[in-house]
Amino acid sequence: MWAGSRLPHVWIHGPFLIHYSRLYFRLNCRFSFSKSREDCDEFLPWLERKAGTEISSVLSIGTSCYGRSLFASKFIRDGDCILKVPFSVQITPDKLLPEINCLLGDDVGYSARLAILILVEKKLGQDSRWHPYISRLPRPEELHSTIFWSKDELEMVQKSAIYHETINQKAQLEKEFLAIIPLDPVHGKVQRVYLWYHSYFLNHDGFSEAMLLSDEHEQISEVIADRDYAPGEEVFIRYGKFPNATLLQDFGFTLPYNIHDQVQIWVDVPQRDPLHMMKLDLLHKHCAPTVPNTGSFNSFRTTFTIKEVRSASGKGKGIPQPLRAFARISSTTSVEELEDLILEAAENDGRLARRPLKSKSKEIQAHQILLLQLSRLIQEHEVSIKSLNLDETISVERLAIRAQMARDILAGELRVLKSASTWLENYCATLSAAKDHSWELDTAIVDFEN
Numbered sequence: 001m002w003a004g005s006r007l008p009h010v011w012i013h014g015p016f017l018i019h020y021s022r023l024y025f026r027l028n029c030r031f032s033f034s035k036s037r038e039d040c041d042e043f044l045p046w047l048e049r050k051a052g053t054e055i056s057s058v059l060s061i062g063t064s065c066y067g068r069s070l071f072a073s074k075f076i077r078d079g080d081c082i083l084k085v086p087f088s089v090q091i092t093p094d095k096l097l098p099e100i101n102c103l104l105g106d107d108v109g110y111s112a113r114l115a116i117l118i119l120v121e122k123k124l125g126q127d128s129r130w131h132p133y134i135s136r137l138p139r140p141e142e143l144h145s146t147i148f149w150s151k152d153e154l155e156m157v158q159k160s161a162i163y164h165e166t167i168n169q170k171a172q173l174e175k176e177f178l179a180i181i182p183l184d185p186v187h188g189k190v191q192r193v194y195l196w197y198h199s200y201f202l203n204h205d206g207f208s209e210a211m212l213l214s215d216e217h218e219q220i221s222e223v224i225a226d227r228d229y230a231p232g233e234e235v236f237i238r239y240g241k242f243p244n245a246t247l248l249q250d251f252g253f254t255l256p257y258n259i260h261d262q263v264q265i266w267v268d269v270p271q272r273d274p275l276h277m278m279k280l281d282l283l284h285k286h287c288a289p290t291v292p293n294t295g296s297f298n299s300f301r302t303t304f305t306i307k308e309v310r311s312a313s314g315k316g317k318g319i320p321q322p323l324r325a326f327a328r329i330s331s332t333t334s335v336e337e338l339e340d341l342i343l344e345a346a347e348n349d350g351r352l353a354r355r356p357l358k359s360k361s362k363e364i365q366a367h368q369i370l371l372l373q374l375s376r377l378i379q380e381h382e383v384s385i386k387s388l389n390l391d392e393t394i395s396v397e398r399l400a401i402r403a404q405m406a407r408d409i410l411a412g413e414l415r416v417l418k419s420a421s422t423w424l425e426n427y428c429a430t431l432s433a434a435k436d437h438s439w440e441l442d443t444a445i446v447d448f449e450n
C-alpha cells in the first residue's frame with residue numbers, strides 16, 4: 001500500500017534533507033543558500049553505496065534559491081519513478097541502539113526517539129554510520145520553525161493561531177523531553193535537534209502533484225514524476241496541502257502566496273445568554289464541541305477553520321456550513337426558535353441549523369454577527385502587518401527572515417478573512433434585496449447554498 005507519510009512535526013523518511021534559509025530579496029527567490037558543489041556531489045554516491053542499490057538514474061543534486069535541490073539530469077516523463085530510497089538507509093528511530101532503546105519508556109514518542117538517535121550519531125562524529133548525513137544537518141541558527149522563535153519573535157504572529165499552537169507545542173516538547181533528559185549527554189540542547197526532519201533534497205511546490213510515497217511491502221520510499229521535466233529543470237514535490245502556518249511550524253519556511261492558507265476563528269457562547277445551557281448542549285451535539293474560554297470568565301467557545309472563499313459573488317461554497325449553523329443557533333433568542341431548529345433538523349437530514357432561518361432578518365442578523373467578528377480580525381491583522389519591521393537593512397539576518405515569515409502568515413490569513421468577509425457581505429446584501437415572499441427568499445438562498 002502506498003502512503004504519503006507525515007507525522008506531527010516531522011517528516012519521517014529519508015536521510016537527505018535539510019532546511020536552512022538565508023534572507024535574500026532578489027528576483028523571485030527570497031532565500032539563498034551557499035552550499036559547496038562538493039557538498040552536493042558526494043552525498044548521492046555515499047547513499048547508493050550504503051543502500052547497495054541505485055537511488056536515482058535521472059536526478060542530480062544541485063543548488064537553487066531554496067538550497068540544495070534535485071534537478072533532472074535526463075529527460076523525465078510524467079509517471080516515471082524518479083527516486084527510490086530503501087527504508088534501510090533512512091534514519092528512523094528503529095535504528096536506535098538496543099542498549100539505548102531499552103531505556104526509553106512508552107511515553108517517549110517518535111520525534112524524541114529520532115532526536116536521541118541523531119544526538120548519539122552526532123556525538124560519534126566521523127565514526128557515525130550516518131556521518132555524511134549528520135554533517136549536512138543545518139546549524140541551529142539556520143532553523144526557523146516557530147518552535148525556535150524567541151518570545152519577542154513569536155509576538156509578531158500573536159494574531160494567528162500559530163502563536164498558541166507553538167506555545168502548546170513547546171510545552172508538549174518540554175514534557176516529552178523531561179522524560180528523557182537524564183539520558184541527554186548535551187543537556188539543554190535536545191530541543192535544538194527536535195525538528196531536524198528527514199526528507200530528500202526535494203523542495204516544496206504547493207502546486208505539484210508529486211508526493212513522497214512509502215511502499216511498506218517493498219520497504220522503499222519513492223517519488224513518481226507528476227509531469228515531464230527537461231534536463232536541468234528543478235524537480236519539486238508537494239510536502240502536503242499545507243497552509244503557511246504548517247509549513248512554518250513543521251518545515252521552517254513560508255510561501256509568499258499559499259493557496260492552502262486558512263484561518264482558525266474562535267466563536268463564543270457567553271454565559272449571560274439566557275439560553276446558554278440549551279445552546280451549549282445543541283452545539284455540542286451538532287456543530288462542534290465547546291471548551292471553556294480561558295480568556296473570558298464564564299463563557300464557552302469553539303473553533304472553526306475558514307479557507308479562502310473563491311467566489312466573492314456569494315455563490316459557491318462560501319464559509320463553512322458548521323460555522324453558519326453556529327451563528328444561527330447562537331443568534332436565537334427564544335426556546336421556541338431553538339425548538340423549531342430541532343424540529344426542522346429532524347424533518348430533514350438531522351443536521352441542525354443548516355438551512356437559512358425562516359425569518360430573513362434573523363438570517364441576516366446571524367451572518368452579520370460573523371461579519372463583525374471577521375471585521376475585527378481583519379483590522380487586527382492589518383495592524384499587526386503594519387507593525388512588522390520588514391526593513392531589508394535590518395542588521396540581524398535571523399530577525400529579518402522571521403519578520404518576513406510572520407508577514408507571509410498574517411498576509412495569507414488576511415486574504416482568507418477578507419474573502420470570507422466579502423462573501424458574507426454579499427450574502428447579507430442579496431438577502432436584504434430579496435422580497436419577503438418566501439419563495440423568492442428561498443430562491444435567493446438556494447443560490448447561495450449550492
Ligand SMILES: C[S@@+](CC[C@H](N)C(=O)[O-])C[C@H]1O[C@@H](n2cnc3c(N)ncnc32)[C@H](O)[C@@H]1O
Binds near residue numbers: 031
Ligand atoms: C527537505 S529540505 C529540502 C532540501 C533543502 N533545500 C536543503 O538545502 O537541504 C526542506 C527545506 O528546504 C527549504 N525549502 C523547500 N521548499 C521551499 C520553498 N518552496 N520555499 C522556501 N524554502 C523551501 C526549506 O528550508 C525547507 O525546510
